[in-house]
Amino acid sequence: MFKTYEDVMNYCKENGILMIDFKMIDLLGRWRHLGIPVGRFKPETLVSGIGFDGSNYGFAPVEKSDMVFIPDITTAVEDPFTEVPTLSMIGDVFVIAQPNNYRFDQDPRSIAVKAEEYMKSTGVADEMRIGPEYEFYVFDHVCYESYPHSMGFKIDTEQAIWNSGDNECQNLGYKIPLHGGYHIAPPQDILYDLRSRMCVLMEENDIPVKYHHHEVGGPGQVEIEVEFGGMREMADKTMLAKYLIKNLAFQEGKTATFMPKPLYGEAGNGLHVHMHLFKNGKPLFYDEKGYSGLSKKALYFIGGLLKHAPAVLAFTNPSTNSYKRLVPGYEAPVSVCFATANRSAVIRVPAYAKSPMDKRFEFRSSDATCNPYLAFSAILMAGLDGINNKIDPTAEGFGPFDMNLYTLSPEERAKIKGLPTSLDEALDALALDHEFLLAGGVFPKRLIEIWIENKRKEARKINDLPHPMEFEMYYDL
Numbered sequence: 001m002f003k004t005y006e007d008v009m010n011y012c013k014e015n016g017i018l019m020i021d022f023k024m025i026d027l028l029g030r031w032r033h034l035g036i037p038v039g040r041f042k043p044e045t046l047v048s049g050i051g052f053d054g055s056n057y058g059f060a061p062v063e064k065s066d067m068v069f070i071p072d073i074t075t076a077v078e079d080p081f082t083e084v085p086t087l088s089m090i091g092d093v094f095v096i097a098q099p100n101n102y103r104f105d106q107d108p109r110s111i112a113v114k115a116e117e118y119m120k121s122t123g124v125a126d127e128m129r130i131g132p133e134y135e136f137y138v139f140d141h142v143c144y145e146s147y148p149h150s151m152g153f154k155i156d157t158e159q160a161i162w163n164s165g166d167n168e169c170q171n172l173g174y175k176i177p178l179h180g181g182y183h184i185a186p187p188q189d190i191l192y193d194l195r196s197r198m199c200v201l202m203e204e205n206d207i208p209v210k211y212h213h214h215e216v217g218g219p220g221q222v223e224i225e226v227e228f229g230g231m232r233e234m235a236d237k238t239m240l241a242k243y244l245i246k247n248l249a250f251q252e253g254k255t256a257t258f259m260p261k262p263l264y265g266e267a268g269n270g271l272h273v274h275m276h277l278f279k280n281g282k283p284l285f286y287d288e289k290g291y292s293g294l295s296k297k298a299l300y301f302i303g304g305l306l307k308h309a310p311a312v313l314a315f316t317n318p319s320t321n322s323y324k325r326l327v328p329g330y331e332a333p334v335s336v337c338f339a340t341a342n343r344s345a346v347i348r349v350p351a352y353a354k355s356p357m358d359k360r361f362e363f364r365s366s367d368a369t370c371n372p373y374l375a376f377s378a379i380l381m382a383g384l385d386g387i388n389n390k391i392d393p394t395a396e397g398f399g400p401f402d403m404n405l406y407t408l409s410p411e412e413r414a415k416i417k418g419l420p421t422s423l424d425e426a427l428d429a430l431a432l433d434h435e436f437l438l439a440g441g442v443f444p445k446r447l448i449e450i451w452i453e454n455k456r457k458e459a460r461k462i463n464d465l466p467h468p469m470e471f472e473m474y475y476d477l
Contacts (some may be wrong), residue, residue, distance in 0.1 A: 004073075023239075027450070029372065139219070139262075142257070264324075272364050275363070294349065305363065319369040323423060333346040338398055339399055356387045364402075
């Protein structure tokens, strides 16, 4: 938004801004923030930064936790949810050193920058453009508890089919059946205006929206798809989009969640990532004679992404809940393969993207519990490894498989490699296969070690908990 300190201060004066808010991403992918009065924002803030405790962000050990963040004024937006007029911008993490501080190599945003720089250094491409699809549920009520003596959750939303028999208050019908929400129209689609307001808000904050609609999940699943942008840019915009969506829903008395599988037996929330490479403004993924119009580079990129997919999932699907979504029958992929117009494949080539500038494919397994800087960077690094080593996806046995993979016989399905079925499996894959991430110094090895260590603790915490279904299955044995 701004190029100089003076630009920032002139905007603040003209628009009555009283506070400057800084948002930093922690290792897991949550925004943290810190605010200062606008009068405390000085030119030296852009050089020396503001100190904080990095250990609470998951970055550094306590004994070396003093760090600083330096604001990136190009990311500044006016926060629409604060009572006090506030300008918000992203901060980059730096290590305190003499004579000059230096960029912290484990800062997720720094990794995304390095991934783009590495891409350019290879000479393969100078830009990866991606277009995410944001799927999420909007509920009216959610409660949960996890105590030694009591454990469970309850979710409710007015449009859910389970409310069709509600006789306690006025009931107008028009409920949406399970799996019946795809492109449903009003009056069943009671979230249309809320989605429209979300889209307007995103557009006002420089996140161009392609379209929005109700998704398959009947109890309030929706989707907003945005236009393409650079990889690191779209990681920034993914964080901002989630912030805008969740806060607007909250402001209107509802709650939005990007959790991959909040409801058993219903469609899960993905973060499908469409992607293509460019060099000097020219598309690299198109060849009218290639499979589905894809070039050799595109197929090699697919080959690298599929070869490393189990390890990549440790970053694109980093929660235990992620693998409750990646099950057959819900339009979520479970097979490591590619195909055209096939939503059961982890990589789908959209049949409608025919022109050279539009030719692309999407990675369908990822979800929004990811840290987008790490997830998008891992996808790029896997694809570049495929191009650099000319990994042919067909020769590797990844397809194309232009059929419904869910309906294959067990014998046929066994011939196709499956995605990890748990977070532990994905972490095992990452522990064995991460050299492609280290190329060009993009991912520090220490970050990968910390990631595996922390995520194993998460998985163990869930695995150690008694589950309500276990009482149903085993209590009387």
